[in-house]
Amino acid sequence: MSLPRREPAPSLEGAVSALAAAIADPSRAAILCALMDGRAWTATELSAVAGVAASTTSGHLMRLLSNGLIQCLTQGRHRYYSLAGHEVAGLLENLMGLSMRPQHSVTPRTPPQLRHARTCYDHLAGEVAVSLYAAMQHKGWLAADGLALTPLGREQLEGMGAVLSAKPKRKACCPCLDWSERRHHLGGEAGAALLVLLEAKGWLTRTPGYREVTVTGTGRAALRRLFGLTLSLP
Numbered sequence: 086m087s088l089p090r091r092e093p094a095p096s097l098e099g100a101v102s103a104l105a106a107a108i109a110d111p112s113r114a115a116i117l118c119a120l121m122d123g124r125a126w127t128a129t130e131l132s133a134v135a136g137v138a139a140s141t142t143s144g145h146l147m148r149l150l151s152n153g154l155i156q157c158l159t160q161g162r163h164r165y166y167s168l169a170g171h172e173v174a175g176l177l178e179n180l181m182g183l184s185m186r187p188q189h190s191v192t193p194r195t196p197p198q199l200r201h202a203r204t205c206y207d208h209l210a211g212e213v214a215v216s217l218y219a220a221m222q223h224k225g226w227l228a229a230d231g232l233a234l235t236p237l238g239r240e241q242l243e244g245m246g247a248v249l250s251a252k253p254k255r256k257a258c259c260p261c262l263d264w265s266e267r268r269h270h271l272g273g274e275a276g277a278a279l280l281v282l283l284e285a286k287g288w289l290t291r292t293p294g295y296r297e298v299t300v301t302g303t304g305r306a307a308l309r310r311l312f313g314l315t316l317s318l319p
Contacts, residue, residue, distance in 0.1 A: 208276030
């Protein structure tokens with residue numbers, strides 16, 4: 086009796102190539118960029134974003150699912166798609182940074198509102214986020230390498246109302262390179278908690294389906310009081 090033939094495990098090079106090919110299609114790239122707002126989208130919404138027919142979108146979603154780039158959540162008759170995790174968001178953010186690298190001119194091509202403030206999956210990015218990160222460093226809220234909150238930083242964030250886990254399942258804090266500003270903003274659990282806090286207090290607002298974030302008048306006053314930030318209008 087012969088044993089069933091075992092297929093050889095894919096090589097690292099082959100796995101990397103397959104993942105890159107899944108991202109490379111313009112329609113799939115548009116879907117992934119849309120999901121960078123941290124929300125779950127329906128196939129119909131993603132079809133409109135990608136500018137392709139629903140049947141074509143279905144094939145693109147299956148390709149992204151099979152490569153572990155997105156996940157699907159079913160609620161009743163509806164299916165919602167989101168990025169598969171923080172690692173995928175980090176990969177996409179790095180790719181965005183490389184794609185926006187100036188070739189012949191240093192003139193920014195990023196739309197002003199998107200550059201000013203936006204979501205980076207589950208945390209804040211853009212000029213506002215970079216300024217917040219620098220202020221937190223200056224105040225001694227972050228460790229020198231940016232990989233942890235100092236006891237003072239944790240105390241101050243929790244005092245503002247941020248919810249931080251004692252034993253987070255992900256990085257508690259990390260510097261995330263901002264693709265439009267080329268400087269760091271706050272990622273990890275602390276970055277996500279800060280975004281939730283700012284939104285809960287009404288200091289910023291988000292428009293469903295878009296990554297752009299608007300800092301409210303109350304938010305500008307609060308950020309000036311707490312962090313010493315004087316924000317310019319986008």
